[in-house]
Amino acid sequence: MIRPAVYHIPVCPFCQRLEILLTLKGRRDEVEFRVVDVTQPRPDWLLQKTRGTTALPILETSDGHVIKESLVIMEYLDALYPERPVAQRDxxxxxxxxxxxxxxxxxxxxxxxxxxxxxxxxxxxxxxxxxxxxxxxxxxxxxxxxxxxxxxxxxxxxxxxxxxxxxxxxxxxxxxxxxxxxxxxxxxxxxxxxxxxxxxxxQQVTKEEIVKLYYDYAKGAGNGALLPGREKSSFAFEPEWRLRPWPPKNKYEHGATDAELGL
Ligand SMILES: N[C@@H](CCC(=O)N[C@@H](CS)C(=O)NCC(=O)O)C(=O)O
The missing domain is CATH 1.20.1050.10 (Glutathione S-transferase Yfyf (Class Pi); Chain A, domain 2)
Known part of the structure; x- marks a missing residue:
């Protein structure tokens, strides 16, 4: 049987909700998590599944239906694997x-x-x-x-x-x-x-990972958008975040270069 698949952006909080729910149920491995690079335009095959919307996560059920919105996907997964319910029953x-x-x-x-x-x-x-x-x-x-x-x-x-x-x-x-x-x-x-x-x-993510990946958010650029003068987003997969230095904290005074961010 084909496993349900979640298309997700690593470090996305809405996707992490699904990982937490499945972990609580002891079912993390029954759903396949397929990574999407937020710094690149969504591929056509994905836009076909979503009928043009770009927000993730989405879940594709075993029989090919697409479910959007993390809270709705949580409801679906909690009902699909009814043992160890996470939602209250009363x-x-x-x-x-x-x-x-x-x-x-x-x-x-x-x-x-x-x-x-x-x-x-x-x-x-x-x-x-x-x-x-x-x-x-x-x-x-x-x-x-x-x-x-x-x-x-x-x-x-x-x-x-x-x-x-x-x-x-x-x-x-x-x-x-x-x-x-x-x-x-x-x-x-x-x-x-x-x-x-x-x-x-x-424990899917750490403070270090979040601080490093969200540098561009702190400079006003969300969802993998590129800041002026930069060639790489702080959400880039490479170099891996562990290999990068901690970013400068003074967001109002300074805009770090790719080199300063270890990108
Ligand atoms: N309300 C949605 C929010 C999803 C969302 O905003 N996801 C972000 C990633 S953290 C995203 O996909 N951003 C890129 C985009 O919208 O194109 C949910 O709960 O699933």
Whole structure:
């Protein structure tokens, strides 16, 4: 039987959600992950599968159907392999984790808008906006999961959705000196973030990889786009990220060359 295939961009947070979900289910090897290079135009055969859209991941089922959107693909995989369900089964608990999941879009947008910002004057506003997003999560968890690390007893659906974003936001820590203030307003969400980052099912990427690959995002160029004066994207596969130096942190003062980035 042909395995389902996920077309993905390595280091993409939405793709990592699928890897985490499958790892939690002990099914990581039952889905084939096929790598797409975000720095190159999408090949025609892929655009035919997606009917022209470029966002990844997509999943191609064993019988050739295409499913888009990471949260929808998560639903599909959780239903396809029903043992060890990741989504809550109890209707109320499922509603609670769905309410938390609905917060991921604004949370994600705020972090990406901030990392891509090039106007130093907007930094404070963006930081305030990011803190407001964390405060929302803090409030939600304080109401629905005041004690314990996770939303429910174990790392589950909401954690699989959010952890890839917590990991990407290492780029805010590095390029924007962002850290959650160590006070009561964020204590519950900080405990959640820490528990999520430490979980064995999420170790597909590292801080070093994210900081190095997302350098161009920090300079305002997303999705493998090329910055002026550069010949290679920080998302290039070669040279491998481990062989490159850590990028300069001072994104508002300096634009690193390919050579400085080890590209
Ligand atoms: N809402 C989508 C977002 C997917 C998305 O934005 N993927 C990025 C990679 S991290 C992408 O494919 N960007 C390239 C493009 O859109 O052409 C999901 O959850 O799957």
């Amino acid at each position: 209707p109320y608990r499922r509603a609670v984790e769905s309410m938390l999941t609905r917060l991921e879009g604004d949370f994600c947008t705020q972090g990406y808008v901030w990392v891509m910002n090039q106007d130093r004057a907007r930094r404070d506003t963006l930081r305030t906006g990011m803190l407001a997003q964390y405060a929302k999560l803090n409030d939600f968890l304080s109401e629905h999961a005041p004690s314990g690390a996770f939303l429910f007893e174990q790392f589950g659906w909401a954690e699989a959705v959010f952890t890839p974003l917590f990991m990407r936001f290492w780029f805010l820590e590095y390029y924007e000196d962002f850290a959650l203030p160590a006070d009561g307003r964020y204590a519950r969400v900080q405990a959640w973030v820490d528990a999520c980052l430490a979980h064995p099912a999420v």
